[in-house]
Amino acid sequence: MTGTPPRAATAPGRTPTNLTQGGQTKAGIGESTLRPDGTLKVTGEFAYSSDMWHEDMLWGFTLRSTVAHAEIRSIDTAEALATPGVYSVLTYDDLPTDVKNYGLEIQDTPVLAHGKVRHHGEPVALVAADHPETARRAAAKIKIDYAELPVVTDEASATAEGAPLIHENRTDHHIGHVPHPNIVHRQPIIRGDADEAAKKADVIVSGEYVFGMQDQAFLGPESGLAVPGEDGGVDLYVATQWLHSDLRQIAPVLGLPEEKVRMTLSGVGGAFGGREDLSMQIHACLLALRTGKPVKIVYNRFESFFGHVHRHPAKLWYEHGATKDGKLTHLKCRIVLDGGAYASASPAVVGNASSLAVGPYAVEDVDIEAIALYSNNPPCGAMRGFGAVQACFAYEAQMDKVAKKLGMDPVEFRQLNAMEQGTLMPTGQPVDSPAPVAELLRRVKAMPLPPEQQWLTAGAGADVRALPGGLSNTTHGEGVVRGVGYAVGIKNVGFSEGFDDYSTARVRMEVVGGEPVATVHTAMAEVGQGGVTVHAQIARTELGVQQVTIQPADTQVGSAGSTSASRQTYVTGGAVKNTCEHVREQVLELGRRKFGTYHPAWATAELLLEGGKVVTDGGEVLATLADVLEDAAVDLELEWRHRPTEPFDLRTGQGNGHVQYSFAAHRAVVEVDTELGLVKVIELACAQDVGKALNPLSVVGQIQGGTTQGLGVAVMEEIIVDPKTAKVRNPSFTDYLIPTILDTPTIPVDVLELADEHAPYGLRGIGEAPTLSSTPAVLAAIRNATGLELNKTPVRPEHLTGT
């Protein structure tokens, strides 16, 4: 390839590689093509970011704050630096430029703490050494003198008179419209007249809900390798969700032009939003540039809990009204999200929580307010479902409460109020693609229920493995009651509120070994979602080739945007499709020039590329691609955009803010041991509209995975922060529990495909919607089993036993 920028002096011993795949019988879109990286992953050969290795590399380690809020009086690094095997120790004073902060939207996050620390676990100093344990032990010798400050941990303490300001000198663009400097962003949504509409209500139901702080808990820890280049630049091999967003934040801190920070995506062990913000990227680059040696940083699990943002915990106040024939009259609600010490994605989470606060229902009169706080709690930002999850937990609990008060079936009540195509969002935006909310509920309700008391075995009594408490042998079925619950949710797809949400794809077509081969190069982060599979499927479908090579994602190609917001198959998939279409046109033009005089169809017919040949829409073969291309290659790099969105009005929340919506419904079946307060989820059935299933196997896998994360937050997952000290109490997999295979039930999935005419192939982003409704469905089922109100996630034994 020409024009390759200067690289590092030596490439690492392990790097991401091309993924070449061909010869599968199921190969195009709509088929369950197998992953091109599957074999590498099952043999242990796939190069994840923590597997990066370079001869003579050093190990970096981050020293983190042991307190949540304090002035830093002094830092003494002398003893650490004198430790044998240590090459460098860096603090704030060693940063090379005046750019000392970074951030997704607001640059308020220090690369290394300066002046003060604002949350437990904030990075304060860096060490590079020849062994990871040497680096850890040297870091422990750094002496920091903290003068502790009072902590702000909730809305009351954040907005109290005289409350400490988390960021004293805010200059970001939200400061002009927030009621207090400890509020990051506020978004009201006012449509119609909720007070007036409330007068028509026969019943009014209100509730207060608390959503705990969830962690992405991806298994691959934050990690990567920075290699200093001969030109003074740096090569960074790293796991992230958006290479170009990282680059934009990294280069100014290093004082390097962007072209001297060359980034390559390394194998990503899951992300779920937790890799949208930077973690070790700048730290590794600083150490590599300082020492002149390759530096690898790998967080351990304890550090990972401090190394990424979490899901915003939330308090939500909801009031719904309904007429006695079951029509919703109005909604009033207030959502308080705790964003922690730094802004991260909080402004966008506020936009989502407010604009999706009604849920997938038609309610004309609404009065909604969502805010995000600055506090000394751990920073919160993106996680699967992004603001919509918290709202769904509350509005679905409300739907059950209203239905109960009206004496209606909860599913029928939802169906009666379900939005459909043409319904206006509370933002005034019409839903202009299929919105099969009532149908999804119907489908999930129609699935056969699992048999009662499945734990009863013929003759042998109870199989304790199938009971709440499992092998702990806590019950043999006495005191175990069953419950069934339903929920449905709505999630926006793609980045909203006027964001220029584009993607870039480069596609090359040439003949290799007599066979036409397509090469697809994007900067898309493959985080496990299967984008690499789908890109190859799209190229095969559009270009009529079998063999497709997916190049590693890097910054030598234009931005693909983020692998988040359920957007990547839509936007980068759209970019690959669009670029393939232009490549196809150029290939056909080559063919016309070469062979046009031999057959009139070159000029007159609709021509397709199929099975390595140029064919007419009537199926007549005009030429092979090998003959058309010969030694030529067609190589294009193009940007692609979905239709634009606009910001929400800051006072009324009105505006066409979203691109597309995604819908999923769940039915949960649980069994509860009412004596010990133990819950066993028996089944979590899901129905979801995916527009078009580009890869049905992957679609079902995404839905089941999302469903399980929702189950986790319902019954076990929560980062516990001490309300007095703002310290994290459970940063380990011993104490922060994620569902095991024993905690996860059968998840039957019913996939609906109602095409969205605005989207490539009619597809709908799918990754997040299943995480929304699974939590409230489980809660509804537990309420149904126990008769308890249960307004908090996760449900713990003490909530069920009143102890």
Add this chain to the structure above:
Amino acid sequence: MRVTFTVNGRRQEADDVWEGESLLYVLRERMGLPGSKNACEQGECGSCTVRLDGVPVCSCLVAAGQVEGRDVVTVEGLADFAKQRAEGGCASGVCGTGLDEAQQWQARPAGSRTGEQAELAPIQQAFIDAGAVQCGFCTPGLLVAADELLERNDSPSDADIREALSGNLCRCTGYEKILDAVRLAAARGENRTAGQGA
């Protein structure tokens, strides 16, 4: 210290091992076998599961010195291990990857980089076919654990599978397709046995 043990059928030596180093660290960073994964290094997630004298263990919890003179099988050796099991053992005693080869570890050259032609253990192929691999970080540990289950029990019930894999966390799949994969490998094993008339 020096540690000498067998990895995937080959005798290996690691020098200058610090007394506190885990087997996981020695495998990944000294022997160039990164297949065993470092997800929690607390013995909670199972991503680093290997066979130690045939027994599945979290290699992050095993001190490297403890494996002196013993036998380790990692995901890199799973296909060979399964093949030898099917054939009744490793006759030559030099199956697996040599240390020199392992330290020069690189992904395979272009053309076969997805390893579509690679010889896989039945459980590895089943994970690919069932869609049980998403991000894949938990996959090596699950494969070692599932292969050991099928060695003990060639037709496990769902409850048996869940019990055997309960020490392996997966954050992507929701476990359904992992169950499918183990069921698939078990069914294929039965078919093969039936086909051979055994």
